[in-house]
Amino acid sequence: MTSYNLLLLPGDGIGPEIMAEAAKVLAALSDLGLAHFETEEDLVGGAAIDARGNPLSDETIALAKAADATLFGAVGGPKWDGKGPFHLRPEIGILGLRKALGLYANLRPAKCYGPLATASSLHAELVSGLDILVVRELTGGVYFGQPKEIVTLQDGQRRAVDTQVYTTSEVERIGRVAFDLARKRKNLVHSADKNNVMRTGTLWRETITDLHAAEFADVTLEHILADNLGMQLVRKPGQFDVLVMDNLFGDLLSDVAAMLTGSLGMLPSASLGDADPVTGSRPSLYEPIHGSAPDIAGQGFANPLAMIGSLAMSLRYSLDEPDLADRVEAAIESVLEQGLRTPDIAAPGQNAVSTAEMGTAVAEALRAGATSEAVA
Ligand SMILES: NC(=O)c1ccc[n+]([C@@H]2O[C@H](COP(=O)([O-])OP(=O)(O)OC[C@H]3O[C@@H](n4cnc5c(N)ncnc54)[C@H](O)[C@@H]3O)[C@@H](O)[C@H]2O)c1
Numbered sequence: 001m002t003s004y005n006l007l008l009l010p011g012d013g014i015g016p017e018i019m020a021e022a023a024k025v026l027a028a029l030s031d032l033g034l035a036h037f038e039t040e041e042d043l044v045g046g047a048a049i050d051a052r053g054n055p056l057s058d059e060t061i062a063l064a065k066a067a068d069a070t071l072f073g074a075v076g077g078p079k080w081d082g083k084g085p086f087h088l089r090p091e092i093g094i095l096g097l098r099k100a101l102g103l104y105a106n107l108r109p110a111k112c113y114g115p116l117a118t119a120s121s122l123h124a125e126l127v128s129g130l131d132i133l134v135v136r137e138l139t140g141g142v143y144f145g146q147p148k149e150i151v152t153l154q155d156g157q158r159r160a161v162d163t164q165v166y167t168t169s170e171v172e173r174i175g176r177v178a179f180d181l182a183r184k185r186k187n188l189v190h191s192a193d194k195n196n197v198m199r200t201g202t203l204w205r206e207t208i209t210d211l212h213a214a215e216f217a218d219v220t221l222e223h224i225l226a227d228n229l230g231m232q233l234v235r236k237p238g239q240f241d242v243l244v245m246d247n248l249f250g251d252l253l254s255d256v257a258a259m260l261t262g263s264l265g266m267l268p269s270a271s272l273g274d275a276d277p278v279t280g281s282r283p284s285l286y287e288p289i290h291g292s293a294p295d296i297a298g299q300g301f302a303n304p305l306a307m308i309g310s311l312a313m314s315l316r317y318s319l320d321e322p323d324l325a326d327r328v329e330a331a332i333e334s335v336l337e338q339g340l341r342t343p344d345i346a347a348p349g350q351n352a353v354s355t356a357e358m359g360t361a362v363a364e365a366l367r368a369g370a371t372s373e374a375v376a
């Protein structure tokens with residue numbers, strides 16, 4: 001049985017609540033003898049600020065680099081808002097990890113599980129069977145461009161600057177990820193930008209066009225303005241398959257895509273860097289796309305399925321265990337088919353289950369799946 005080292009970074013708010021449910025799924029996989037997981041846990045974000053005065057320590061980065069995969073909950077919350085310097089906000093916990101590990105490719109699959117077609121805020125027929133993939137550039141753009149500052153002008157006004165920067169190589173490498181993935185799906189990529197107003201948009205579109213012509217002419221490429229994409233995602237999401245875009249557009253539009261699946265609490269993600277040419281190992285981090293949900297934290301009814309889905313992605317993309325990833329995803333589907341719903345995906349008036357009940361049910365569905373296989 002293969003043994004894996006996982007780093008768990010629960011973070012803040014609902015982060016520890018949903019991570020506890022992912023841990024139940026890991027325990028079930030171990031109990032079934034399908035793989036063995038050694039886990040180490042560390043603080044990040046607000047929890048690390050409280051304990052160490054720093055949202056992301058060098059030791060945490062080193063642990064993440066050494067792990068076979070890192071599972072991340074969520075960081076941030078009102079407790080730390082407006083306190084301390086900007087470069088020590090809880091969110092630096094995740095932004096710093098992405099940068100330090102070189103995780104430039106963020107895969108955010110928006111899949112509407114059959115039983116949840118009626119949970120979306122869109123009509124069921126628009127989202128039924130939906131399976132789209134947002135490929136978000138994650139280590140460039142306005143998130144990291146310099147200068148990034150607020151200065152006081154001579155007339156006493158304050159002036160804030162964020163800088164959107166992209167180089168051709170940054171755009172090429174994320175484009176390559178999107179085209180490669182499209183070849184394993186429907187051979188269709190929509191690339192979103194604002195080439196009508198932004199110089200980075202011009203560069204983005206030209207670079208994707210050139211890359212497509214040079215290496216991926218077999219894949220259908222469509223360019224779309226990012227604002228129109230937002231509208232089209234809620235008008236007719238089924239027209240899309242792989243979507244590629246910059247860091248900020250990817251942040252905004254993946255939250256939109258999440259609602260097509262029923263809830264922000266359903267959308268997992270994988271953040272990947274390039275494989276080391278010698279060892280073949282690839283830096284990675286797996287996290288739900290949602291945040292620490294301070295409005296429901298501590299109440300025990302957050303949806304853990306995006307976190308558990310992120311664990312499934314780690315099995316597929318980092319641990320080379322696609323069969324185990326399939327089993328975890330099948331267990332998620334099975335509990336939804338059984339009718340279990342946390343409040344965010346429950347129909348009005350429907351009895352909802354807690355975070356812990358949902359996690360336990362997924363772990364049990366995994367065990368039941370393995371048992372029925374053994375009997376067959
Ligand atoms: N990767 C991350 O760590 C991450 C991502 C996004 C936001 N944040 C941080 O989280 C904090 C709160 O941000 P926000 O409120 O804008 O976004 P959020 O994603 O935390 O919450 C938005 C809404 O979705 C709901 N929601 C989110 N996840 C849910 C889940 N699993 N189950 C049920 N409902 C869920 C919340 O209750 C809330 O109503 C901020 O400090 C923000 O910076 C962190």
Ligand SMILES: CC(C)[C@H](C(=O)O)[C@@H](O)C(=O)O
Pocket residue numbers: 076091094095251289290291
């Ligand atoms: C917490 C924040 C830094 C993060 C982002 O903006 O990338 C979050 O919104 C996300 O989608 O992962």
Ligand SMILES: [Mg+2]
Pocket residue numbers: 251252255289
């Ligand atoms: Mg976001």
